[in-house]
Amino acid sequence: MKKIQLTILFVFLSILSFAQERGAEMADIMRKEGKIYVVVAVILTILAGIIFYLIRLDNKISRLEKENSQSKNL
Amino acid sequence: MNKWWWKILAIVLLVYTIIAGFLSSVPRVSVLNETIRNLYFHVCMWFSMMILFTVSVIHAIKYLRSTNLRSDILSRQYAVVGIVFGLLGYITGAIWASYTWVDPNKSAFESFGAIAREPKLIGAAIALLIYFAYLVLRDSIQDIDKKARISSVYNIFAFAFLFPSIWIIPRLLPSLHPGGEGSDGNPGLNYKELAPNMRIVFYPAIIGWTLLGVWIATLKVRLSFLKEKTLLNR
Numbered sequence: 605m606k607k608i609q610l611t612i613l614f615v616f617l618s619i620l621s622f623a624q625e626r627g628a629e630m631a632d633i634m635r636k637e638g639k640i641y642v643v644v645a646v647i648l649t650i651l652a653g654i655i656f657y658l659i660r661l662d663n664k665i666s667r668l669e670k671e672n673s674q675s676k677n678l
Numbered sequence: 679m680n681k682w683w684w685k686i687l688a689i690v691l692l693v694y695t696i697i698a699g700f701l702s703s704v705p706r707v708s709v710l711n712e713t714i715r716n717l718y719f720h721v722c723m724w725f726s727m728m729i730l731f732t733v734s735v736i737h738a739i740k741y742l743r744s745t746n747l748r749s750d751i752l753s754r755q756y757a758v759v760g761i762v763f764g765l766l767g768y769i770t771g772a773i774w775a776s777y778t779w780v781d782p783n784k785s786a787f788e789s790f791g792a793i794a795r796e797p798k799l800i801g802a803a804i805a806l807l808i809y810f811a812y813l814v815l816r817d818s819i820q821d822i823d824k825k826a827r828i829s830s831v832y833n834i835f836a837f838a839f840l841f842p843s844i845w846i847i848p849r850l851l852p853s854l855h856p857g858g859e860g861s862d863g864n865p866g867l868n869y870k871e872l873a874p875n876m877r878i879v880f881y882p883a884i885i886g887w888t889l890l891g892v893w894i895a896t897l898k899v900r901l902s903f904l905k906e907k908t909l910l911n912r
Contacts, residue, residue: 629708635712669904
């Protein structure tokens with residue numbers, strides 16, 4: 605009886621070894637049900653803001669350069 | 679400099695980095711878990727910094743050969759943007775470390791000593807301080823030709839120091855970063871050691887972030903040229 609109990613106990617304990625690499629606690633359940641898209645959307649919005657600011661600066665400088673070269677030619 | 683194709687490319691690559699960076703699959707590693715995605719952000723900052731500093735030193739050498747002050751302005755602005763990326767890399771590294779290198783059984787403050795001894799952190803801090811000294815050096819000299827000449831020479835030394843400080847010595851010492859003594863691997867530089875599903879995001883990400891840095895640097899350069907022109911006209 606004791607042998608059978610020990611065997612069953614060890615079989616159940618061996619399942620713990622699966623906790624090592626396979627379930628390395630990735631953000632599967634919570635994230636992959638839609639919340640990851642919120643993260644992506646937020647970061648894309650921040651990037652969009654930065655890019656729009658850069659484009660605005662770029663256009664301002666282009667305009668200044670054109671004015672500058674025109675006034676020099678006069 | 680007013681060409682727009684590479685700016686569009688920068689935007690496309692960055693959007694790809696962010697979308698693929700979070701939605702693609704990554705290797706499941708213990709301790710790091712999902713933070714392994716930080717490779718596309720924290721590590722890219724350092725790579726972009728290296729490329730920007732390389733452009734800066736090339737212009738410094740160009741100045742020394744031609745004494746054309748244009749090259750000196752380019753050299754300075756690329757170094758400035760490189761410093762910004764380096765600082766961002768440092769800060770993102772500190773955030774990352776506070777989740778992964780910290781001993782979860784103690785308060786975060788008690789791990790500070792162990793993390794502060796990390797050779798790559800010390801090396802990167804010294805390298806950034808040397809580039810800050812480059813800016814201080816520039817501001818301390820009034821004569822523009824002398825300023826350009828001396829700071830160009832300093833730029834070459836500052837660039838040369840990056841390699842032993844950030845790349846070579848940290849690999850020779852026991853380190854928490856991958857590649858230190860006693861640990862294998864160099865996932866940043868050796869493509870065979872980086873998982874394939876990470877490679878397809880990592881390399882475009884480097885290009886995207888670098889192009890963003892180049893864009894910002896060219897804007898600063900164009901502004902400097904405009905300022906110089908108005909000074910000369912007055």
